[in-house]
Amino acid sequence: MTAAAHPLVSTAQSLADDLLAPNAARVDQEGVPASHMAAVRRSGLLGMSAPREYGGAGAPDPVAREVQEILAGACCSTWFVQTQHHTPVRLLARSELPVRERLLGPLASGELLAGIAYAHVRAFPRVPVRATAERDGWRFDGTVPWYTGWGLNDAMLLAGVTDSAEIVFAFADAREQPGLRASQPMQLAALTAARTVSLELDGLRLPEESVVLRTPQEKFALLDLPRSTNASPAVFGVAYAALRVLEAAGETQTARALRGRLDEVRRQAYDLADHPVPHERVAERLALKTRSYDLMRAATTAAVVAGGGRTMDVHHPAQRLAREGMFLLVQGQTSVVRRAHLDTLTEIQEA
Structure with a gap:
């Protein structure tokens, strides 16, 4: 089956034609509504790269690329919110830690929508967010400069760097809580609609069972290279x-x-x-x-x-x-x- 003939591509095209493109101008000025994300959740597209045994579609990369093209061309703001979700899904699919069993199914089904708060680790050796091991988990301190989908997402994939240059990726609830405070939504030249904020972390504590990956910074940089290039x-x-x-x-x-x-x-x-x-x-x-x-x-x-x-x-x-x-x-x-x-x-x- 070619990417263009895959059912998920047809689903994405219908979503684009019937909802996203006709409302793109309004969304650009007013913001991505929760109803748009509800439609994305129902569509099955959030699980397109997740394993079938967890309720996903297990779609190949050409299908995922075609879907992302369609959504971005129809409403780039909605695309930008939902595209954050697929990195946590792929990371959980490769993980062998307990958090996989807790979150991969709900993320694949669209029950939960995830965002990402880790782009800042690419600034190494500058460390905007520090991760510190504690007895029962990890403490995160610093500033996440960009977090998209605030108020729409349920969970976030957060990363911090330890004193030994190890990157710790862990899941947190995407809401204000002790140790986590969000800025006002940023006013941007484009995609203000995607609800982007910065996050101030001051002793945000996450349990060990929230961790999905720990990896040396050098190894992460090598794995991240194709994503950025x-x-x-x-x-x-x-x-x-x-x-x-x-x-x-x-x-x-x-x-x-x-x-x-x-x-x-x-x-x-x-x-x-x-x-x-x-x-x-x-x-x-x-x-x-x-x-x-x-x-x-x-x-x-x-x-x-x-x-x-x-x-x-x-x-x-x-x-x-x-x-x-x-x-x-x-x-x-x-x-x-x-x-x-x-x-x-x-x-x-x-x-």
Whole structure:
């Protein structure tokens, strides 16, 4: 079965067509409603990468990528909230610790929705969140700069770094509690709707049975490399959505030319994402990632240009997609990705 023919892809497309895309402009201005996340929970998409024995679909990576493209192109804010959920699910599926039995089933079914609070560990040797072993568990102190889905999520995957450079990943309830305080929702240039806050941790205590992984920082950095250097399906989703806006404006020739180039970069990027050694060919991954950024930027810019002054209306899809594209340029960014992208932009200017 091809990814496009998989039932979950059809489910995602129906959700996008019937709910997400028609309401994307309103959500962009007002915020992701709980009703959107309830629809995502009911859809079965939250368990697409979970093992079947835990109620998931066990879908292969090409299906997961296709689903993420569809959702991002329909409503990037809703996509961003739900995409956080899949990392905890995948991590639990690989874990052999007791927390797997407690949480994997509820997360796979959509009974629980999870977010992530661990991107800050990529800042090492700077340590924004410190994890300290105590008699019956762990204490977390510091600041989580970004946490998305506050008020929508039930659980969060939190990470801190120990004095011995070990990263501790543990689950916590996604609510204010002793040792955890959330900021006011951030006002962002794009995706304010996704309810992003910062979290202040001052002695948040979690029991040992909440831990899902403990790993040396160097090992985590190696495992995290493909996540940060592979092209994001969301980038392709937003780019294709912009091309549809361009086509609707009558600019079919421009859309056709950009689509052909985008299709080819997408094919190459996904072929490389499926390479059996995920931390190899980093330079090629980065080149395709930055190329995908270039084409997304070209597609969203073309949609704005074709729509003229009308696109300055905040409800026009072209400018929303352009802002969402700007967000995706820095989402999940690491120093390696930033350097590669800036070097590419410098080469373009010199050429």
